[in-house]
Amino acid sequence: MRLLFLLERRNTMVKGLYIHIPFCHQICHYCDFNKVFFKDQPVDAYIDSLGKELALWKQEGALDKPLETIFLGGGTPTSLDPDQLKKLLGYIHEYVPMAEKLEWTSEANPDELTKEKMEVLFAGGVNRLSMGVQTFDADLLQRLGRTHSNQDVHRAVKEAREVGFTNISFDLMYGLPGQTMAQWEDTLKQAFAFDLPHFSAYSLIIEPKTVFYNLMTKGKLNAVTEDLEADMYEKLMAEMEQRGLKQYEISNFGRPGFQSRHNLIYWDNEEYIGAGAGAHGYVRGIRYSNAGPLKKYMGPLDEGNRPLLSTHEVPMNEQMEEEMFLGLRKTAGVSLAHFQEKFGRSLEEVYGEIIAAEIGKKNLAIEEGRIKLTKHGRFVGNEVFEKFLLA
Numbered sequence: 350m351r352l353l354f355l356l357e358r359r360n361t362m363v364k365g366l367y368i369h370i371p372f373c374h375q376i377c378h379y380c381d382f383n384k385v386f387f388k389d390q391p392v393d394a395y396i397d398s399l400g401k402e403l404a405l406w407k408q409e410g411a412l413d414k415p416l417e418t419i420f421l422g423g424g425t426p427t428s429l430d431p432d433q434l435k436k437l438l439g440y441i442h443e444y445v446p447m448a449e450k451l452e453w454t455s456e457a458n459p460d461e462l463t464k465e466k467m468e469v470l471f472a473g474g475v476n477r478l479s480m481g482v483q484t485f486d487a488d489l490l491q492r493l494g495r496t497h498s499n500q501d502v503h504r505a506v507k508e509a510r511e512v513g514f515t516n517i518s519f520d521l522m523y524g525l526p527g528q529t530m531a532q533w534e535d536t537l538k539q540a541f542a543f544d545l546p547h548f549s550a551y552s553l554i555i556e557p558k559t560v561f562y563n564l565m566t567k568g569k570l571n572a573v574t575e576d577l578e579a580d581m582y583e584k585l586m587a588e589m590e591q592r593g594l595k596q597y598e599i600s601n602f603g604r605p606g607f608q609s610r611h612n613l614i615y616w617d618n619e620e621y622i623g624a625g626a627g628a629h630g631y632v633r634g635i636r637y638s639n640a641g642p643l644k645k646y647m648g649p650l651d652e653g654n655r656p657l658l659s660t661h662e663v664p665m666n667e668q669m670e671e672e673m674f675l676g677l678r679k680t681a682g683v684s685l686a687h688f689q690e691k692f693g694r695s696l697e698e699v700y701g702e703i704i705a706a707e708i709g710k711k712n713l714a715i716e717e718g719r720i721k722l723t724k725h726g727r728f729v730g731n732e733v734f735e736k737f738l739l740a
């Protein structure tokens with residue numbers, strides 16, 4: 350596979366870089382991400398492996414043009430100590446050309462985000478923090494397996510502002526086991542008190558191999574009803590709108606100029622490099638994933654090889670599917686003209702019948718040359734997206 354990349358040293362369309370830090374000091378009860386307990390892991394060697402992976406991308410010509418976004422995710426990037434963070438940022442600066450108006454995000458757990466780490470991140474160029482807050486209800490936090498407190502969130506935001514961060518986002522969750530509407534309203538109220546420019550809010554999804562999944566199979570989860578979850582989503586959208594936090598994606602809200610440019614790369618179906626254990630990327634029309642277990646990720650890199658688990662050259666029909674089910678996540682939807690320009694076929698020609706049926710069900714609408722989910726459609730988004738699979 351590496352040969353293929355080497356042979357294809359043509360210009361890439363890569364716009365962003367995702368870097369996966371798979372370490373966590375605690376494991377949350379709902380989480381199915383690729384992560385491991387921090388303790389006893391080869392963290393420094395892993396950072397060196399990330400450096401080697403970036404060096405390979407550079408060598409193969411995929412890092413020739415300045416990138417517009419970088420995103421440190423996980424796991425938890427803030428599980429790294431200040432020296433490890435410095436080392437990581439050093440590798441990124443060594444290999445990654447950056448656009449002048451770069452958006453550089455780091456995910457962060459409030460309790461781990463010390464002022465010293467924030468100073469390292471900020472001095473290294475990180476200009477956006479995405480904090481995993483989830484809820485302001487202490488009991489629910491505990492049930493989720495989170496270790497931070499509300500005080501941690503207050504301290505972290507205060508210190509982040511002192512350090513110089515202005516672009517701060519909270520991740521929130523709703524539809525949590527046993528969560529009431531009053532608790533959700535209170536979390537929203539407390540979150541808004543921080544006067545942040547961006548929020549992401551996700552409904553809980555119970556994934557296999559999680560503590561919550563085990564509880565569910567034993568009938569002990571106390572899951573919320575679908576109706577309550579839908580009411581919570583409705584409440585979320587109304588409250589955000591009232592505060593000028595414009596919904597620009599199913600789960601994302603921001604003030605003008607504060608949309609997550611990195612996540613928009615995914616929803617715009619554009620190309621990005623994913624580096625790190627278990628990371629996914631999309632480069633030169635090929636979607637790939639890296640090996641997830643640390644040894645399987647680090648071993649090939651020690652030999653100068655890419656740690657690939659899978660590669661898939663995306664054929665045209667799949668590109669069109671992805672354009673639709675990623676693009677329809679955005680409130681702005683999919684531009685009819687852009688689709689035509691990108692694929693040489695009109696949306697009407699490829700998806701005419703499906704679009705007509707979904708407009709009939711009031712799930713989709715066409716406005717100003719764009720096709721988008723209606724407010725009603727946002728509640729049944731996944732059902733609508735499935736219709737766009739060209740089997």
Ligand code: SF4
Pocket residue numbers: 372373375376377380381382384423424425458481
């Ligand atoms: S949710 Fe985040 S912090 Fe919690 S276990 Fe998963 S990756 Fe780690």
